[in-house]
Amino acid sequence: MIPSFYPHWRHSFKLDPDRELSDEALERVCLSGTDAILVGGSSGVTYDNTVDLLSRIRRYEVPCALELSDPACAVPGFDGYFIPMVLNTPRREWIIGRQAEALADFGHLMPWESVAGEAYIVLNGDSTAARVTCADASLSAAQVLAYAQLADRLWRVPVLYVEYSGAFGDMALVRRVRETLTQARLFYGGGIRTVDQAREAAEAAHTVVVGNVVYDDLDGALRTVGAVRAVQESAKEQGYVF
Ligand code: 1GP
Numbered sequence: 722m723i724p725s726f727y728p729h730w731r732h733s734f735k736l737d738p739d740r741e742l743s744d745e746a747l748e749r750v751c752l753s754g755t756d757a758i759l760v761g762g763s764s765g766v767t768y769d770n771t772v773d774l775l776s777r778i779r780r781y782e783v784p785c786a787l788e789l790s791d792p793a794c795a796v797p798g799f800d801g802y803f804i805p806m807v808l809n810t811p812r813r814e815w816i817i818g819r820q821a822e823a824l825a826d827f828g829h830l831m832p833w834e835s836v837a838g839e840a841y842i843v844l845n846g847d848s849t850a851a852r853v854t855c856a857d858a859s860l861s862a863a864q865v866l867a868y869a870q871l872a873d874r875l876w877r878v879p880v881l882y883v884e885y886s887g888a889f890g891d892m893a894l895v896r897r898v899r900e901t902l903t904q905a906r907l908f909y910g911g912g913i914r915t916v917d918q919a920r921e922a923a924e925a926a927h928t929v930v931v932g933n934v935v936y937d938d939l940d941g942a943l944r945t946v947g948a949v950r951a952v953q954e955s956a957k958e959q960g961y962v963f
Contacts, residue, residue, distance in 0.1 A: 723879050724837045726786060726801030728906055730756040731923065732949040734942070735910065735932040738774045739765030746939050751781035753946045759930060760799070761788030763849040763886075771796045788839065792823040802832070803839040803880065807854045808868040810843075815854040839880040840872035842898075845911060848886040862894055869898045873905040883926070885911025887933065889918050895925040914938065919945035923952035 732755050736742065739762050742750075751758065758778055760771065771787065771794050778785045779798070786801040787794075795802075807815040824831070842865055843851045846858035860868070865883075872878040881902065883895050889912030899907045909922050910930030922929045929949050934942040956962070 722834065724801055724835055726784065726835060727757065727803075727837065727880070727928075730928045731953050732919075732946055733757045733759045733908075733928060733930050734935055735759040735761060735930050736774060736778075736935065737762035737765075737932070738767070738770035740936055742936065744777070746935070747777055748781070749939060749943060750935060751778060751783045753943050754950065755783065755946050756928075757784040757786060757800075759786055759788060759803075761790075761803075761805075763853050766791065766794050768794050768796060775799065790819070792827055795827065799835075801835045801837065803837050805839045805841055805882070806878070807841045807843055807850075807856055808872060809858070809860060809864075810854045810856045812855050815856075837880055838876075838878045839882050839908070840868075840876070840878040840905075841882045841884050842868050843884045843886075844890060845885045845888040847888070848884070848911075850884060850886050862897065865894060866897060866901055869901050869905075873902045878905055880908055881905045882908040882910065882930075885909075888912045889914075892921045892925045895922070899926055913945055914941055916944050916948040919948035920952055923949040 734750050734755050736758055760774055775796055784800045787799040788803045788805055789795055790805050804820055843856035844858050851858050869881055872881050883898055895909050907926045908928045908930055909926035913919050913922055913931045914934045931942055931945050
C-alpha cells in the first residue's frame, strides 16, 4: 500500500530544524498555500529542535512530514515520514546501512501506513548533503536515468528525489527522469529562488521543494507557491495530470 500523505503535493517548503525562523515568517510560510511542509536538514538536526519546529508548525493546518535519516530524531506526530536513501553514494551506510540498523531497533514501532522510502540522487557536489554522504555528483545523464530506473522499477521506491540543494539544476534532465518513471513520484529540490525557476521545476517534476530561499528572501519564497499553482492549473486545463 502506498502511503497517501504526499502523492498530491505539487509544492512543498523544506524547513530545517537547525535554522532560525521567526514566528512571523513561519506563519507566512504555513499560510502560503503550499501543499505541505517537509522538515529535514543535512546537519544539526536533533530530537529537541525537531519537536520544537513541529509544535510551531502545528499551530497551522498545513500538512507536515519529516525526512528521517537518524532514528534519534524520530519525533511522533508528523502526518508522514520519508526515509531517505542516497543512490549515488559509495557508502553503504547511506544506502541501506543506517536504515537497516534503525529497523532492527525500531521496526516494530514504525507507523508503516505513514512511511515512504525516498531515493535520492544528489547532483550538487558542493552541497552539504553531497559532502556528508560522499555522493558522486558528477554523473552522466545516462547514469542518472539508470539510478532512476533502479529506484522506480527494481526497488519500486515511491519517491525519487533529484537533489541539487543550493544550486538550480538541469531541468531538461529532471524532465527526462520524470518521463522514465512508471510509479515513483519525482521530487525536485535545489536553488529555486524565482518565479521562473519554480515554474520550470514544476513543469519538469511532480513535486517542487523550496528550501534555502525561505531563510534569505521570504517574499521570493512565497511567490514560488503561486508559480507552481499556475503550472498546475494550466496542466489541468489541458487535461494533463501530474
Ligand atoms: C534541499 O532540495 C531542498 O534539500 C531544497 O533545496 O534549499 O536549494 O532550495 P534549496
